[in-house]
Amino acid sequence: MLIIENLTKIYDNGFKALDNISLEIPDGQFVSIIGLSGSGKSTLLRCINRLVEPTKGRIIWNGLDITAATDDELRQIRRRIGMIFQQFNLVKRSSVLTNVMAGRLGYINPIFSLFNYFPPGEKQRAMAALQRVGIPEKAMNRASALSGGQQQRVGIARTLMQDPEMLLADEPVASLDPATSHSVMKYLELLNNEDGLTVLCSLHFLSLARAYSDRVIALKDGKLEFDGLPKDIDNERFKMIYGEDAVEVEIH
């Protein structure tokens, strides 16, 4: 159970990205977060693993107060929260295998990392993760040699190395074409179904949210605009979230 209480984020320049957000997300739910650019979707996700430091409010996950965690505790918590990104955030010059194994760093003694050493067994774990996302044959390729969809799958494999209980996906398909978008979303769905991961996924397209999620959260100017089932978003709601002039674009 992830509990967000009165979460507010004000950036140093005074911009209020999140305004008093409160949410409860039970384990194993697939939650889509929608909203215009700048509505606070990324900030909300980044506050959960404190890549962005919240200004006010509390985030409690499985009884642990993330907002009050010390640096060490925070790293222990982050190990169980996977995150994938719009720009994939792979090290482009490193091999796919190295990128995937890097997901395990939180479990490894930092001194070993100085010598680029991974304990035995981690390589097999990484290969298994690549197997799950369907690209084991790319293990020795440079990450930059892969297509966008494949890079995002490497990103998913990297989070698998963390043994995550929750997955934060920050617009995971915004840089991909529609067909590849579905393939990536299907992998998220798979993790949600098979591993029981809680998935929080910010999306641009409402159609994707409708297709994959149990629940949709809509943000507008940092405020919670809608929280409910995907089917409850009718045209009126849609215009409230995206503005009067918006027209829904389907992605198949």
Added chain:
Amino acid sequence: MNTPPPSRTLLWRLVLVVLAAVVLVIFSYGWTVTDIDLAVPQEAQRQENVGNALRELLSPNVFSQEYEVKTATTSFLINCPEGFTAPEASPATDQPYIVVEPGCGTANEPVTVRGFNFAANGLARVNWIALDGERRIRQVIGTGEDNFSINAEGSFSVQVEVPRIRGTTGETHTVEVQGRFPLGLPTLSATTGLVLEKMVETIFLALIATAVSILPSAILSFFAAQNLMRPVRTSLGGLLLTVALFPVGWWIGSTLLTQLGMLALNIGRGNFSGSAAATLFVFVGMVATTRKLGTSSTLETVSQPRALLNAVLIALGSVVLIGLVGGLGLLFGSLFTEGIPGYLSAFIGSLGGMVELVMPLIAGVIGAFTLSSIGTTLTRDVFKRLSATTSHLLGGVLGALAGAVVLGATAVIGMSAAWMGLLTPFVAGGLASVILPQLYQRFINPPQPGVMPNRPLLTLLNWIGTVIGFVATFLLLNVRQALVEGTLPDPVIGFAGMGISLPVYVLQAMLIGAVIGAVAGALAGTRGNFPIGTVLYSTTRTVLNALRSIEPLIMGLVFVIWVGIGPFAGVLALTLHSIASLGKLYSEQIESIDTGPIEALQSTGANRLQTIMYAVVPQIIPPYIAFTMYRWDINVRMSTIIGFVGGGGIGFLLQQQINLLRYRDAGVAVLAIAIVVSILDYASAAIRERYT
């Protein structure tokens, strides 16, 4: 198109005209200041001088040829008798021979000397040998030179005058032609050999300076990278404790740990197999224990006693390891003396010697960091649970200790040179700068989330505090005297004991630091957040910039005083400058990396070191290689002139040749520099192109 109002255009034009006039004035002032006088280069004498110098420079003395001198003679009768006929020459031989026509004559009469079978295109001269046996060189009529050249067939025909020698009428003199015959093929001259030797020295001087500077500048570059350092913040309590504990840890390290390290070093230099085994044993043991103690797979952090034990073990293990390895180096250094093993042996032995030399320093640093880390680990939870009042009280106490340590350290530096005394007021100003903004924010206008703080006012308060801190410390420590008179502070000892002695001057500085630190620490409280990254970043940048602005030639002058004339001084000067310069270049590369992977690895729970190793390092290796090559290229150029101040290499030779006005020899050095620099320029450009 809207045309701007005419008045504005007019004003704009006026401004342009004034600007042009100002530029003209500045330029003409520069013309005068730099003594540009077009009449000087046109003076005939100067033109001739520069022509000669250039001619010699451009005729480098690269090759040399050995010669054998062969002579051919014939007789000559002074004053022709009636009916004299010259004896016929015998042209059948392949030896050189000459014919003089006419075969007799009086003084100052021109005679034609023809020669055959001489070395083609060689040089020859005509000697006149009277009965006294003395050789008189005859100048060739027309050129006025002693030597003349022989044509491609090996023959020549020149005119010389019969010399006027009193009382020789009727005597038979000998006309001799000395011709040079090349002996073997041309070889490289002695100068070339010397230049090549020095060139090798130069290239290696640059190579070693570059290689040695890579590691320090790579480490410094991380501290000088804004994107990495800006987000690094630490709790003020932990930081103050760290600073306060630092000298204690240093003292423990440099007195106790050193002895352990020296013991290990002496074991290491004892015998090979035993100490190699010991090294391996300690290393494996360390890895095993840290694996056991330092990691946990559950959602809990590593427990405190385990973390502490781990830290102590790592400290002890590192000191022993360094000692053992240093000892092994010293042992290896005494093994070989000749050939390639000899070079290796000398090199590794001197590395071992370096370990022996800096062991107290290494042990001090390890001790300081270990104790600080233990201190912060132990108190982390305590600081979190403190009430507001206690937090401020403790902040004051720790602030006093930390302030005393910091200003004490700067005062010790200030004892070394008069102007270094400025360091203490500067740092005191920096510490004092936080006081006024803290007062303002705590009592007058507490910050509220969402409300932008009054930045200009806070900056102003910051500056006022800095100035007050600076001026007060400046006056209290009497830095004015040091600045004006250049005298060092009085070294009267005010405290002695426990193996340390502190001058009164340092104690005064510590007192000032304690006062400022106590006020600042008490205001901020231990829960405050300190931008340690920004402080480290700006300090590193400042030091690098200052070092970079000093030319290696000037550094070379100082190092020549320290280690004497020779390439070692050059290596040190170039290394120091390379560290500063590469540190800056490297850090700019870090600042331009893709930050996505950093964010991604942070989100996996990797710590800072791991994030750097896996997200930053892979991205910066190619530009680092490129910039290192570029720096080697620069270092070769610089090492060609570092010799001018005694830094060794080819510059030293070049300077000697120029001072002795041996421009043909200097030409060889210049040629060698041009060739090597061009080759390296090309190579480094090619490699850089591949990596960027």
